[in-house]
Amino acid sequence: MTDVVDHPTARVVVITGAASGIGLATSQRFSRNGDTVVMLDVDAERLAREAAALDAHPYPVDVRHADEVAAVLAAVAAQVGPVDVLVNNAGIGVAADLLSSTWEDWQRTFDVNVHSMFHTCRAVLPGMLDRGAGIIVNTASVAGLVGIRDRSAYCTSKSAVIGFTRALTADYAHLGIRANAVCPGTVATEWIGKILATAEDPVAKRLSMEQRQLDGHMGSPDEVAAAIFFLASPDGRFANGSAMVIDGGWTAM
Ligand SMILES: NC(=O)c1ccc[n+]([C@@H]2O[C@H](COP(=O)([O-])OP(=O)(O)OC[C@H]3O[C@@H](n4cnc5c(N)ncnc54)[C@H](O)[C@@H]3O)[C@@H](O)[C@H]2O)c1
Numbered sequence: 001m002t003d004v005v006d007h008p009t010a011r012v013v014v015i016t017g018a019a020s021g022i023g024l025a026t027s028q029r030f031s032r033n034g035d036t037v038v039m040l041d042v043d044a045e046r047l048a049r050e051a052a053a054l055d056a057h058p059y060p061v062d063v064r065h066a067d068e069v070a071a072v073l074a075a076v077a078a079q080v081g082p083v084d085v086l087v088n089n090a091g092i093g094v095a096a097d098l099l100s101s102t103w104e105d106w107q108r109t110f111d112v113n114v115h116s117m118f119h120t121c122r123a124v125l126p127g128m129l130d131r132g133a134g135i136i137v138n139t140a141s142v143a144g145l146v147g148i149r150d151r152s153a154y155c156t157s158k159s160a161v162i163g164f165t166r167a168l169t170a171d172y173a174h175l176g177i178r179a180n181a182v183c184p185g186t187v188a189t190e191w192i193g194k195i196l197a198t199a200e201d202p203v204a205k206r207l208s209m210e211q212r213q214l215d216g217h218m219g220s221p222d223e224v225a226a227a228i229f230f231l232a233s234p235d236g237r238f239a240n241g242s243a244m245v246i247d248g249g250w251t252a253m
Contacts (some may be wrong), residue, residue: 003005007079010035010036010093011035011036011037011084011085012036012038012074012076012080012081012082012083012084012085013030013035013037013038013083013084013085013086013087013232014037014038014040014073014076014083014085014086014087014120014124015030015037015038015039015040015044015087015089016040016041016063016087016088016089016090016116016117016120017040017041017089017090017091017139018037018039018040018041018047018051018056018089019039019041019043019046019047019050020041020043020046020048020050020189020190020191021187021189021190021191022139022184022187022189022221022224022225022228023039023041023089023090023139024050024221025088025220025221025222025224025225026087026089026221026224026225026228026229027039027050027051027054028054028157028222029222029225029226029228029229029231030085030111030226030232031054031055031056032067033229034087034134036056036057036075036080036081037054037056037057038056038057038059038080038083038102039051039053039054039056039057039058039059040059040060040061040063040072040090041058041061041090042060042061042063042090043059043060043177044058044060047059047060048060056059057076057079057080059072059075059076059081063090063112063116063119063120064108064111064112064115064116065119066118066119069116069120069123070119070122070123072083073120073123073124074123077127077155082127082131083124083127083128083134084128084133084134084135085134085135085136085137085229085232086120086121086134086135086136086137087126087137087138087139087232088116088117088120088121088137088139088161089138089228090112090113090140091112091113091139091141092109092112092113092114093109093148093151093154093191094106094108094109094151094153094154095151095195095237096150096152096153097149097150097152098152100150101153101228103242105153106152106153109153109154109157110153110156110157110160113154113157113158113160113161114157114161114164115161115195117138117161117164119251121136121168124136125177127174129172129175129176129178129179130179132175132176133176133177134176134177134178135175135177135178135231135232136165136168136177136178136179136180137179137181137182137231137232138153138156138161138164138165138179138180138181138230138245139161139181139182139224139228140161140162140182140183141154141158141161141183141184142161142180142183142184142185142245142250142251143155143158143159144158144159144160144161144181144183144243144251145159145162145183145243145251146251147247158183161181162181162183162243165179165180165181165226165241165243166241166243168241169240169241170218170241173240173241178231178236178237178239178240179240179241180236180239180240180241180242180243180244181242181243181244181247182224182227182228182231182243182246183243183244183246183247183251184219184227184246184247185213185218185219185246185247185248185250185251186209186210186212186213186218186250187218187219187220187221187223187224188214188218188219188220188221189221192209192218195209196209207246211249212250213247213248213249214237214248214249214250214252214253215248215249218248219246219248219250223246224246227244227246231244
């Protein structure tokens, strides 16, 4: 793939959930731009492999755990440099409506999808505020904008991501911080592969997932990475507190 290189000056870009899917594509996008990419993921083995391929910095961490996140991001600041861009992308989903969700499902979904952002942002924001500049991009979902069947905790968590993003902007925009969310429709990642693998009729399930996009196609991780990259670029300067929808028209009707 050929990209325009937007940033001759390398920035330190931290990406969570970086070993797979959208996070990996985002790591590749920033890496191709010449940025210094710091990849965080709970899957240490895969993270090491993918980071080596990009000459990026791998930091294994479970983003649910405040102490681990604080220690890792302190190590990043000391060993790599101050964080210019934070992409909060790690996420999980549970296939269940409210009544079939367990409290553990609900808790785990919020711990990974939402509470992790409390931990990462509290670790990097003070430095960004000291420097009067910082960019945060949070991966939300169309599930934060519309209801999806059997995704009770997931929809609720992704709405919280959008609310959290807006609150960041409300509090810190005047201090040089830009925070935005992306809201992808269905994106062909391993995540979707796992859903299809457990479906009663995988062919019918794939078709129904494709057809939620109005052109009948899932998005690609690279397409979402391009949106995240734009929001983090100087071209995205005027975007702050936005929830950028990138969903093949799913939520247009
Ligand atoms: N794939 C889609 O259709 C889709 C659509 C909208 C939004 N999203 C969102 O995009 C993000 C990435 O999804 P994906 O499809 O690339 O998924 P994926 O499963 O391919 O990748 C997720 C990555 O996050 C990591 N991760 C999970 N729990 C973690 C934890 N506790 N600590 C650190 N890392 C952890 C996993 O190891 C994995 O590498 C998620 O936030 C997801 O909600 C995905």
